[in-house]
Amino acid sequence: PKGRNVVIDKSFGAPRITKDGVTVAKEIELEDKFENMGAQMVREVASKTNDIAGDGTTTATVLAQSIVQEGH
Numbered sequence: 910p911k912g913r914n915v916v917i918d919k920s921f922g923a924p925r926i927t928k929d930g931v932t933v934a935k936e937i938e939l940e941d942k943f944e945n946m947g948a949q950m951v952r953e954v955a956s957k958t959n960d961i962a963g964d965g966t967t968t969a970t971v972l973a974q975s976i977v978q979e980g981h
Contacts, residue, residue, distance in 0.1 A: 912967050930966030931959045947977070 912928040917936050919925065927933065934952040939945040951973050958969035 930970055931955045934966070934970065 912930070914926055914928055915933050917925045917927065917933070925932075931952075934948075934955040937948050937952065939948050951970055954969050954973045955966040958966050
């Protein structure tokens with residue numbers, strides 16, 4: 910998938926614009942305990958992909974979502 914720009918609003922400082930999937934994933938925090946657990950797993954997928962391949966975090970995130978949906 911083609912990465913798109915995302916604006917991340919912080920509680921301090923200027924908003925940040927990024928295409929990096931790991932940066933976006935790190936900012937996601939959900940109120941529901943179990944949904945947040947799932948988000949943390951996807952965050953880990955993106956982070957490991959970035960560490961190993963240096964790219965492809967968006968693709969890895971989309972694939973992880975598909976795997977979860979099929980298993981549900």
